[in-house]
Amino acid sequence: MERNPVGKLLLFGATGDLAKRMLLPSLYGLHADGLLPPGLTIIGSARGDLSDDQFRDVAHKALDEFLPADRKDESALSSFLQRVFFQPVDLSDPTTFQALADKIGDVSGGLAIYLSTAPSLFEPAVKGLQSVGLAGETVRIGLEKPLGYDLESSREINDTVAAVFPEERIFRIDHYLGKETVQNILALRFGNSMFEPIWNAQGIDNVQITIAETVGLEDRAGYYEGAGALRDMVANHMLQLVALIAMEPPALYDGTAIRDEKAKVFRSMRHLTPDQVPQNTVTGQYEEGAVGGKVVKGYDTELGYDSDVETFVAIKAHIDNWRWQGVPFYLRTGKRMAKRRSEIAIQFKPVPHSMFSGRGGVLQPNTLIIRLQPEEYIQLLVMTKEPGLDRDGLKLREVPLNLSLDAEFAGKRRRIAYERLLLDLIEGDQTLFVRRDEVEAQWKWIDAIRAGWAANQTRPKHYAAGTWGPAGAIALTERDNVTWQDD
Numbered sequence: 001m002e003r004n005p006v007g008k009l010l011l012f013g014a015t016g017d018l019a020k021r022m023l024l025p026s027l028y029g030l031h032a033d034g035l036l037p038p039g040l041t042i043i044g045s046a047r048g049d050l051s052d053d054q055f056r057d058v059a060h061k062a063l064d065e066f067l068p069a070d071r072k073d074e075s076a077l078s079s080f081l082q083r084v085f086f087q088p089v090d091l092s093d094p095t096t097f098q099a100l101a102d103k104i105g106d107v108s109g110g111l112a113i114y115l116s117t118a119p120s121l122f123e124p125a126v127k128g129l130q131s132v133g134l135a136g137e138t139v140r141i142g143l144e145k146p147l148g149y150d151l152e153s154s155r156e157i158n159d160t161v162a163a164v165f166p167e168e169r170i171f172r173i174d175h176y177l178g179k180e181t182v183q184n185i186l187a188l189r190f191g192n193s194m195f196e197p198i199w200n201a202q203g204i205d206n207v208q209i210t211i212a213e214t215v216g217l218e219d220r221a222g223y224y225e226g227a228g229a230l231r232d233m234v235a236n237h238m239l240q241l242v243a244l245i246a247m248e249p250p251a252l253y254d255g256t257a258i259r260d261e262k263a264k265v266f267r268s269m270r271h272l273t274p275d276q277v278p279q280n281t282v283t284g285q286y287e288e289g290a291v292g293g294k295v296v297k298g299y300d301t302e303l304g305y306d307s308d309v310e311t312f313v314a315i316k317a318h319i320d321n322w323r324w325q326g327v328p329f330y331l332r333t334g335k336r337m338a339k340r341r342s343e344i345a346i347q348f349k350p351v352p353h354s355m356f357s358g359r360g361g362v363l364q365p366n367t368l369i370i371r372l373q374p375e376e377y378i379q380l381l382v383m384t385k386e387p388g389l390d391r392d393g394l395k396l397r398e399v400p401l402n403l404s405l406d407a408e409f410a411g412k413r414r415r416i417a418y419e420r421l422l423l424d425l426i427e428g429d430q431t432l433f434v435r436r437d438e439v440e441a442q443w444k445w446i447d448a449i450r451a452g453w454a455a456n457q458t459r460p461k462h463y464a465a466g467t468w469g470p471a472g473a474i475a476l477t478e479r480d481n482v483t484w485q486d487d
Contacts, residue, residue, distance in 0.1 A: 003427040005037040006110030006140070010100075012125065013116035014044025014055070014086070017219075018144070020062035022175075023114065026418040028063055031083065032076040035423060043104055045089045055086030091121045094128050101132035108138055112425050116144040122157055126164045135164045142171040142425045142433075145236055149227065150450070151443040158436050171425050172434040176237040178417030181376045181405060183432075185244045185344075186253075188370070188378065196249070198348065200323045205365060206482050208330045208345040209241050212337035214291050216465070217302045225303065229283075229313045233333040235446045239266065240434070241344060242329055246319050255430035259438060266441035270318040277452025282461070282472040284312030286336035289465030296336060296465045310460040311335045314473040315449070316480075330477055332484065336465035342372035345485035356396060364398045369485065376405040376414075 009027075013019055030036045044055050060081060064072070087103040089096045104111065111134065115125055122143070129135045143161065148154030161170055176182055189195055198204065211233055217224060224232065243262035250257035272280055285307075287298035300306050312334030319329065346368040354363050369379040379400045386395040424432055452458075461470040468474075468486060477484055 003429060004110065005040075005427045006112045006138070007037065007039055007041070008104060008107065008109070008111045009040060009042045009422075009426060010104065010111060010113045010134075011042065011044045011116070012089070012091070012114065013046060013144075015046040015048055015050070015058055016116060018116050019044070020058075021066050022416060022418045023116070023422065024059050024062050025066050026416045026422050028067065028077070028080050029071065029415065029419050030423055031080045032071065032073060036083075037426065040083060040426065042084050043100075044084065044086045045100060047088060047090050049088045050086050052085045056081045056084055059084055089128075091117060091125045091128065094124070094131060097128040097132045097134075101134055104134065107134065107136065111139045113139065113141045114144070114422070114425065115141060119146060119148060119153075119157055123160045126161055130164045139165075140169040140171060140425065140428060141165050142173055142421075144173050146223075146227065146231070147172060147439055148443065149231055151440060151447050154439055154443050158439070162436075167436060168430070170436075171430060172436075172439060173421055174236050174240055174434050175417045175421065176240055176372075177432040177434075178419070178421040179372060180414065180417075181370065181372045182241070182244065184378070184405070185241075185370060186258075189245075190249055201325050201327050203348055204327055205347045205349045206328045206330060206480070207242075207245060208343075208347070208477075208482075208485055209238055209245075209332070210341060210343050210345075210484070211238060211333040212339060212341045212468075213333075213335045214337060214340045214466075216286070216296060216299070216336050221303060224311075225307060225309055228309045229311055229333055229335070230446060230449065234313060234315065234331060235442055238331050238333060239442050239445070242269075242317070242319075242331070243438075245344060245346070246324055246329075248323070253431070255433070258431055259435045263435065263437045263441060264321075265319060266438055266445065268319050268321040268324075269441075269445050270320050271445060271448040272452055273448075274452040274455035277449060278456055278458070280316040280476075281449060281452070281458075282312075282314040282470060282476050283310040283453070283458060284334065284463045284470040284473070285309070285460040286311050286334070286465045287462045289336065289467065291336055291466045298462075298465070299335075308459050312337075312460070312463060312469045312473070314469065314476050316476055328480060328482070330482070330484070332469065332473060334463075334469050338466055338468050338486075340374055343485070344370040344372070346370075347482070347485075356394060363396065367485065378403045378405070 011019060011023060027042060060077065063077060087100045089100050115122065117125065126135065148157050189199065243265040246265045247261040250261050285299050289296060299311050314332040317329040317331060348366045350365040351363060356363065363383055367381040371377045379402050381398050381400055383396050384399050386397050421432060461472060463470040
């Protein structure tokens with residue numbers, strides 16, 4: 001696509017945790033590699049009354065703490081910090097925006113805004129920007145999730161932003177889409193002829209997507225108590241992974257074509273009715289257990305009071321279209337799980353007839369595993385003959401064919417997902433950002449599940465920290481003679 005880099009980048013929430021851990025290190029990495037536009041200036045903004053030099057000290061400390069040792073270069077750090085400025089703004093006070101506009105100055109060369117704030121501040125932020133001339137045709141805006149907590153609130157946020165910025169200048173961020181392995185799903189599917197003929201209901205038995213965390217609440221108690229696992233992980237990251245696995249081949253690799261096909265997937269997802277929800281969803285909440293050999297507290301104990309918020313959810317989903325009719329998509333995510341893992345497992349249908357029955361053991365269906373974290377690899381499980389003279393018949397065993405992205409591209413630096421997303425925002429490429437119709441179709445599907453939980457007065461079942469969730473999650477798949485890919 002034709003790239004249109006801006007000359008200035010404005011970061012709201014510039015002293016927050018996300019900025020320190022991800023945004024500033026990502027921008028430094030792009031600077032150190034010569035990927036930022038030569039004259040780009042970075043203006044940080046937050047409520048704190050810092051001078052430029054004080055903010056540079058904050059940025060320097062963040063880079064010193066969160067950059068890998070091999071990426072620290074004093075010369076690059078010094079030149080990067082020369083790009084950095086600061087202007088305090090209270091987003092709830094419209095009178096503070098004029099000083100920001102004065103600090104930024106002329107935006108005819110383009111301005112990209114990264115809004116990493118609470119959704120409740122989106123409306124005053126965009127109205128304040130508009131009031132001082134920082135929302136014109138040369139300005140684009142990036143929105144960090146969460147974008148609402150249901151369809152109605154999401155529409156309110158989208159309407160608020162759309163009143164000031166048109167869709168082609170709105171960049172909704174899901175950082176999973178910036179991960180190298182997630183983008184490799186497209187390369188794997190549409191760059192290799194062997195998969196497409198069987199990438200459908202005739203060739204695939206089921207799809208499993210797991211995002212498992214070993215951490216608990218950490219410092220997100222306020223947010224998580226209002227969200228829960230379904231809103232936090234399924235409504236964003238997991239459904240984007242479903243779309244990349246299930247979408248039809250786009251005509252082109254560009255933002256419009258790819259997002260058109262993803263939106264079709266979300267519109268085709270079967271909405272569960274209240275009577276279907278209990279058979280197709282499982283909720284859980286972790287209690288005291290052991291993670292990594294250490295005893296950890298339960299969710300209610302960490303929170304300080306009893307809560308019905310789910311820290312685990314498993315869902316059996318279906319996509320009602322020609323390609324995927326009858327293929328279950330099993331989704332599972334939770335906190336305080338047995339292992340940290342983000343993974344997609346695609347289980348193909350078994351061979352129609354086995355000539356090895358009774359002699360070579362049970363044939364296992366082929367499974368394609370796409371590991372997103374902590375390692376990054378693609379693995380195909382296939383049946384092969386064990387070595388030997390086979391006097392008692394052939395013996396077969398399942399073995400993995402591995403493509404380790406970490407090993408295969410050892411000479412290439414693995415980038416933070418935000419590096420790609422920030423660079424795309426600066427250059428105006430919307431391919432890896434989420435469009436409004438995608439967001440709203442996702443929320444419609446999520447809201448149907450939550451309505452079912454409410455109708456059935458569903459409360460999460462407890463599971464011990466350090467396990468794979470409540471027993472009901474196992475039953476969810478075993479009713480279909482399917483086992484979760486936990487190895």
